[in-house]
Amino acid sequence: MALLDSSGIRKVFDLAASMKNPINLSIGQPDFDVPGPVKDAAIEAIRQGRNRYTVTQGIPELHQALRKWLAAEKGLDPEALLITSGVSGALMLAFLVTVNPGDEVIIPDPYFVMYKHLVNLCGGKPVFVDTYPDFAVTAERLEPHLTRKTRLILLNSPANPTGAVIPQKELARIAALAKGRGALLVSDEIYDLFTYGEPTRSVGALYSNTLVMGGFSKSHAMTGWRVGYVAGPKEIVQEMTKLQQFSFVCAPSFAQFAALKALETDTRGYRDVYRRKCDTIYNGLLRAGYQVRQPGGAFYIFPKVPWGSDHEFVAEAIRNELLIIPGSVFSEKATHVRISYAASDVTIARGLEVLRNLIEQGPPKK
Ligand code: PLP
Numbered sequence: 001m002a003l004l005d006s007s008g009i010r011k012v013f014d015l016a017a018s019m020k021n022p023i024n025l026s027i028g029q030p031d032f033d034v035p036g037p038v039k040d041a042a043i044e045a046i047r048q049g050r051n052r053y054t055v056t057q058g059i060p061e062l063h064q065a066l067r068k069w070l071a072a073e074k075g076l077d078p079e080a081l082l083i084t085s086g087v088s089g090a091l092m093l094a095f096l097v098t099v100n101p102g103d104e105v106i107i108p109d110p111y112f113v114m115y116k117h118l119v120n121l122c123g124g125k126p127v128f129v130d131t132y133p134d135f136a137v138t139a140e141r142l143e144p145h146l147t148r149k150t151r152l153i154l155l156n157s158p159a160n161p162t163g164a165v166i167p168q169k170e171l172a173r174i175a176a177l178a179k180g181r182g183a184l185l186v187s188d189e190i191y192d193l194f195t196y197g198e199p200t201r202s203v204g205a206l207y208s209n210t211l212v213m214g215g216f217s218k219s220h221a222m223t224g225w226r227v228g229y230v231a232g233p234k235e236i237v238q239e240m241t242k243l244q245q246f247s248f249v250c251a252p253s254f255a256q257f258a259a260l261k262a263l264e265t266d267t268r269g270y271r272d273v274y275r276r277k278c279d280t281i282y283n284g285l286l287r288a289g290y291q292v293r294q295p296g297g298a299f300y301i302f303p304k305v306p307w308g309s310d311h312e313f314v315a316e317a318i319r320n321e322l323l324i325i326p327g328s329v330f331s332e333k334a335t336h337v338r339i340s341y342a343a344s345d346v347t348i349a350r351g352l353e354v355l356r357n358l359i360e361q362g363p364p365k366k
Helices: 007-016 036-047 060-074 086-098 113-121 139-145 168-181 234-245 253-264 268-288 310-319 345-361
Strands: 080-084 104-109 125-130 150-156 184-188 210-215 228-232 337-340
Touching: 007 310, 036 253, 060 080, 060 253, 080 086, 080 234, 086 113, 086 184, 086 210, 086 228, 086 234, 104 113, 104 139, 113 125, 125 139, 139 168, 150 168, 168 184, 228 234, 268 345, 310 337, 310 345
Parallel strands: 104 125, 104 150, 150 184, 184 210
Antiparallel strands: 080 228, 210 228
């Protein structure tokens, strides 16, 4: 536990506690609510008494529907499937089951903050692959970091915090690399709905030794309901199921029934809204003079700070009522900030105004 550090984010929220009318661009979840039919399905499930433990692996109806969806949307026909308590649950089980002390885990940097901590918890060694300044995760960048101790390679596309998407051609190169080295891939596809350019299929369709993870937290705003899944090789998913039996027990029962409804509930309209918001914030940042890459998905953008460290810049942003997250929470570098545009147009416009002022005014006089 001593290796797990949450001080970076805590500092920000301590500062934020004093804000009266914050412009909150820090949130890692959609700003829309769970679609009505999905809420109804959850309520109905509760009324019908679906309130008990389910089988560990998840209800058969959801398995069946999810398999169909995975085949149609991702080209997957996995050996095994497990319904988990969100992708977080899937990640926790996957690392506990696969990572032994001393094993190396390849993590493209910037990364979703949980990866590093879970690897450390298991006694593994996170091996960070620097993807600055364009955040492209490529086989060429990964390859020099693979050793005999490499246990698994983490992929997250579309990515938190950069919004970067790995193109289909590159997925094929990464799959070939992993195959050549016998490394397990873990592909966190939680932002799959929010892909703005060419849609990609899952890397799991190219390489069977892949754990594909996804869920309903982002696509259907069900973050508090805790449902996700992992699909992949039988021998690993079976072990994860065994551990789920002795830890999470099962994903929340009513939420599994709601997820069944969610699979039928089209939320692609939200993607189009976020695509437009992405353009607004990207163009606004560019015009203001920020160095920034255009995201290909998710709902984050990751510009370089124009002066100072990420924490100095965020402290000044917070003094101006703007809440954003220092990049070093997601990275070994302290040069960028994460901005979430899962917010109203008015909030985004107010945020852009503060960001313009921050670049014009420069660092505070000491
Ligand atoms: N993976 C990534 C990349 C995320 O950004 C998040 C949440 O922010 C998660 C996983 C966790 O998702 P869940 O709510 O399904 O546990």
